[in-house]
Amino acid sequence: MLGYNAEMSSLQRKEHHEKLKSKYNNKINAELEYAYGWMGNGNFLDALQNQAPNQIEYCKRSMEHPPLKLLEKMRQETTVQAITLTRKKCEADIMSKPSCYLCGKTLAESIVSITDFSLLKCNCGQQYAHISCADKHISNNSQCGICKKYIMLNHIRHSNLHKTLLRF
Numbered sequence: 431m432l433g434y435n436a437e438m439s440s441l442q443r444k445e446h447h448e449k450l451k452s453k454y455n456n457k458i459n460a461e462l463e464y465a466y467g468w469m470g471n472g473n474f475l476d477a478l479q480n481q482a483p484n485q486i487e488y489c490k491r492s493m494e495h496p497p498l499k500l501l502e503k504m505r506q507e508t509t510v511q512a513i514t515l516t517r518k519k520c521e522a523d524i525m526s527k528p529s530c531y532l533c534g535k536t537l538a539e540s541i542v543s544i545t546d547f548s549l550l551k552c553n554c555g556q557q558y559a560h561i562s563c564a565d566k567h568i569s570n571n572s573q574c575g576i577c578k579k580y581i582m583l584n585h586i587r588h589s590n591l592h593k594t595l596l597r598f
């Protein structure tokens with residue numbers, strides 16, 4: 431487009447812009463400013479490079495003065511498949527078994543499985559434990575050994591750790 435290409439550095443684009451301005455004798459400055467703006471737009475540069483139809487569509491909506499004719503032409507001529515962004519799975523987290531902060535044994539099959547547990551909270555943060563472990567611990571130490579704050583104890587029944595994480 432007007433001799434620009436997607437690989438140009440910002441300095442090269444600027445130089446090319448100045449060259450175009452003198453070439454057209456400052457007669458089409460507004461158009462040249464637009465073109466210069468497009469070539470500095472990362473989304474547009476991506477579209478030029480990957481030619482993906484959804485990237486092209488995105489440019490139409492996201493750019494300030496989108497080169498609609500050019501984008502439409504690219505859209506029609508592209509043979510590339512739309513880019514699909516696959517969400518990273520968080521299976522690893524869900525599959526790992528949370529363990530009791532106090533005894534170290536398994537607390538639940540996963541952070542999403544329904545269980546009874548205790549939430550211990552102090553200035554150091556929050557920890558999960560078996561209800562029996564937490565009760566025993568609190569009866570011996572009501573204050574945190576590190577931050578010296580009283581430990582807030584919540585027994586949470588028939589819930590899952592994941593939900594509780596989001597709630598507190």
Ligand SMILES: [Zn+2]
Pocket residue numbers: 530531532533534535559560563
């Ligand atoms: Zn325990």
Ligand SMILES: [Zn+2]
Pocket residue numbers: 552553554555574575576577578579
């Ligand atoms: Zn603490």
